[in-house]
Amino acid sequence: ETGVTQSPTHLIKTRGQQVTLRCSSQSGHNTVSWYQQALGQGPQFIFQYYREEENGRGNFPPRFSGLQFPNYSSELNVNALELDDSALYLCASSLSTDNEQFFGPGTRLTVL
Amino acid sequence: EDQVTQSPEALRLQEGESSSLNCSYTVSGLRGLFWYRQDPGKGPEFLFTLYSAGEEKEKERLKATLTKKESFLHITAPKPEDSATYLCAVQAGDSGYALNFGKGTSLLVTP
Numbered sequence A: 001e002t003g004v005t006q007s008p009t010h011l012i013k014t015r016g017q018q019v020t021l022r023c024s025s026q027s028g029h030n031t032v033s034w035y036q037q038a039l040g041q042g043p044q045f046i047f048q049y050y051r052e053e054e055n056g057r058g059n060f061p062p063r064f065s066g067l068q069f070p071n072y073s074s075e076l077n078v079n080a081l082e083l084d085d086s087a088l089y090l091c092a093s094s095l096s097t098d099n100e101q102f103f104g105p106g107t108r109l110t111v112l
Numbered sequence B: 001e002d003q004v005t006q007s008p009e010a011l012r013l014q015e016g017e018s019s020s021l022n023c024s025y026t027v028s029g030l031r032g033l034f035w036y037r038q039d040p041g042k043g044p045e046f047l048f049t050l051y052s053a054g055e056e057k058e059k060e061r062l063k064a065t066l067t068k069k070e071s072f073l074h075i076t077a078p079k080p081e082d083s084a085t086y087l088c089a090v091q092a093g094d095s096g097y098a099l100n101f102g103k104g105t106s107l108l109v110t111p
Helices: none
Strands: A005-007 A010-013 A019-024 A031-036 A044-050 A052-058 A064-068 A075-077 A088-093 A109-111 B003-007 B011-015 B019-026 B030-038 B045-050 B054-057 B063-067 B070-075 B083-092 B105-109
Touching: A005 A031, A010 A019, A010 A052, A019 A109, A031 A075, A044 A064, A075 A088, B003 B083, B011 B019, B019 B030, B019 B083, B045 B054, B045 B063, B045 B070, B070 B083
Parallel strands: A010 A109, B011 B105
Antiparallel strands: A005 A019, A019 A075, A031 A044, A031 A088, A044 A052, A064 A075, A088 A109, B003 B019, B019 B070, B030 B045, B030 B083, B054 B063, B063 B070, B083 B105
């Protein structure tokens, strides 16, 4: 059984640019959640997608947006990058909305 | 507002020296409390879910317990490979299905 995968592993962008991060959920999982983890902090919830619909959003501005596809993979898009967006971005998938969430390895984003 | 506080922030143990990590929480309508292990630069690895006060779960040298206000992660006779950051998260009724994480406890086990 393949676990959660994320791409790319690392990314360097400059302030004002846009970025797209990708996530493939674990087989059989229909729910994907995205988190941002700054250095030395716990992950912060960005949003969750269930069966291609947004199913909850954390305290992040609208320039953070997402998509979920029919195969339940997902994308996180961030527009107008700011220096504070530098972090580890984690994707987690689950069987459904209230089941255990299994995390991918993350994408390390650096904004210069 | 939901709050999750983990203590201590950092813990150094000798191999074989048992100890406990604490996670205290203030939420409305707890759905579940989750423990994860995170190695540097990697994604969190799921350990346990606890749903109600009095529940306990074990896995190898780890045992998680839950009361109405806090959870403990007991580590018995730890080994150096148990060194990692341990994260606690709650899922509560007023915040949907999001996981609300604490800042974690960084554990170092020395030989």
